[in-house]
Amino acid sequence: MSACGIYLSGAILIVLALSARASLADDRHDCEKLKGEASLRACSAVIEAGTHDAGTLAIAYLNRGLEYFDKGHYDQAINDYSASIDLAPMNADVYNNRGNAYQAKRDYGRAISDFDMALHLNPRHALAYNNRGIAYANRGEFDRAILSYDGAIAIDPAYAGAYNNRGYAYARKGAYDRAVDDFGTAIALDPGNAPAYRNRARVYQNLGRYDLAVADYRQALDIRPSESAAQGLKVSEALLAAKTKEIEEGAEAETATFRQMPNTDLTGPMIGKIAAGNLDQCEKACGKDQACNAYSFNMWNSVCFLKAEATLRFLDPSTVSGLKGETYPPPISNAMMAMLRFRNKAFPGDPVRASLQNRFEDCEASCEASEACIAFSFIKASSMCQIFEQAEEYVSDEGVDSGAKRQVVN
Structure with a gap:
């Protein structure tokens, strides 16, 4: 019995060793x-x-x-x-x-x-x-x-x-x-x-x-749908329609035409600064001035900056800029991107997207990661994160914290 037991014990050890090696x-x-x-x-x-x-x-x-x-x-x-x-x-x-x-x-x-x-x-x-x-x-x-x-x-x-x-x-x-x-x-x-x-x-x-931009955006969407391609297509189609309409009418516009660039400010030599109630007034002021080839309209402060030329463009949620006629777009600034924070402030208007987020910082990160997002508002009570493509002037609201993207240009 003892010998048999010893033999079985050795067999078990061998099996365990083999099992461990296999494992x-x-x-x-x-x-x-x-x-x-x-x-x-x-x-x-x-x-x-x-x-x-x-x-x-x-x-x-x-x-x-x-x-x-x-x-x-x-x-x-x-x-x-x-x-x-x-x-x-x-x-x-x-x-x-x-x-x-x-x-x-x-x-x-x-x-x-x-x-x-x-x-x-x-x-x-x-x-x-x-x-x-x-x-x-x-x-x-x-x-x-x-x-x-x-x-x-x-x-x-x-x-x-x-x-x-x-x-x-x-x-x-x-x-x-x-x-x-x-x-x-x-x-x-x-x-x-x-x-x-x-x-x-x-x-x-x-x-x-x-026309080429529209074709490429459509091809990109056919291959892989994305928010940025959809928004780009929307803008290009609108610009193409405006240009096509001008050609079909067969006449030059009575006033200068401009290429508008939302969420964009321009650097360049300034020839004037005026108070303007809206974007149209700013654009008309530049159109009437032969020396003006570009403008920047600060929507939050209703101030219009008339410029002889545009040397650089950079992201600014408060500003819409324009280039006269066929003025060539200046290079994009490589300045660092910053997230501006506005405590107890809310952006009005309809967001393009809304989702639940645990914290203000999570809402901010969601905006930072999205190419289409220019500003956001975080509603504290409901933890709702609202994403905006354009930012109207913010309003005071103790129940909301907000933020916006901006390139930091000295």
């Missing part, structure tokens, strides 16, 4: 091959087992970092990428991935450092060149961004995303012809590239090529 092998396989929660759990099991070599652990930390990044848990992703780098410091891909996580946190300095390291380890890392270009563009350093995109394209001439990103940088510099060329190349390489169609449409709209 470890399964975790490693699932960590490397699966996605989502299954991969995250398996990678955690590999890391916590304490029996794997450095190479296996480096891959487990990398894969778990990827899963955390996909969930938006950027700090946890950075911690795991850092652990993977400690175990395998020559892997350029991990530096590139950690750079993406820093970029998602808007820590562009650290992101650029990681992309630089990825390129040091692998000078032909096209993704790292492209991602570094995005970081430079986010800092408003468009010349450096363009050089980085050049590097990505030199390595991979079929890299549609890099052409689209370089086109965006050219557009922000006001180099519209180069921007159109790059967006066209991106579309030729990837006909399903909705952002490239949308970006080219914006440039065409700035150039007054409204």
Whole structure:
């Protein structure tokens, strides 16, 4: 009986050992091959087992970092990428991935450092060149961004995303012809590239090529519906209709025509400042003055600024600007974006979207993340977040806190 018992005990130990080895092998396989929660759990099991070599652990930390990044848990992703780098410091891909996580946190300095390291380890890392270009563009350093995109394209001439990103940088510099060329190349390489169609449409709209802008916005919406493309199409169609009507009537307007730009202020030499009750009065004042080629009308204070020329445009929720005739649009400012806060104030009018948010800060973040949002109001009692495309002058209301986007220009 004793011998039999000893034999069974040994067999159980062998089975348990084999089962443990099989479990470890399964975790490693699932960590490397699966996605989502299954991969995250398996990678955690590999890391916590304490029996794997450095190479296996480096891959487990990398894969778990990827899963955390996909969930938006950027700090946890950075911690795991850092652990993977400690175990395998020559892997350029991990530096590139950690750079993406820093970029998602808007820590562009650290992101650029990681992309630089990825390129040091692998000078032909096209993704790292492209991602570094995005970081430079986010800092408003468009010349450096363009050089980085050049590097990505030199390595991979079929890299549609890099052409689209370089086109965006050219557009922000006001180099519209180069921007159109790059967006066209991106579309030729990837006909399903909705952002490239949308970006080219914006440039065409700035150039007054409204028919081409409408066509590109419609193509972008067919590929992938988006709020920004829908709003862009709406504006371009209205501008095209106005231009078409003028042509069909076969006569020049009795007064000067203007290209209006909502939520926009202009820098440039000022020739006059007048009180104006509304936008129409401001526009007529500029139209009657031969020296005036642009205006900025502050809706909140009913003040009209007449300008000899427009040298730069920037986002301002209180202002509508106009350019006379075929005046060429000036470059867009690369100044930092700020969220202005107005406590106990409310924006009147009908919002384009409303949703429940836990806090004022969540409502503010929702506006900041939306290209169509220029201002918001957070109703304290109901936790309702209202999103506005244009901001009329705010009114006092102790039950509401509000905010608006504005570029900070000295």
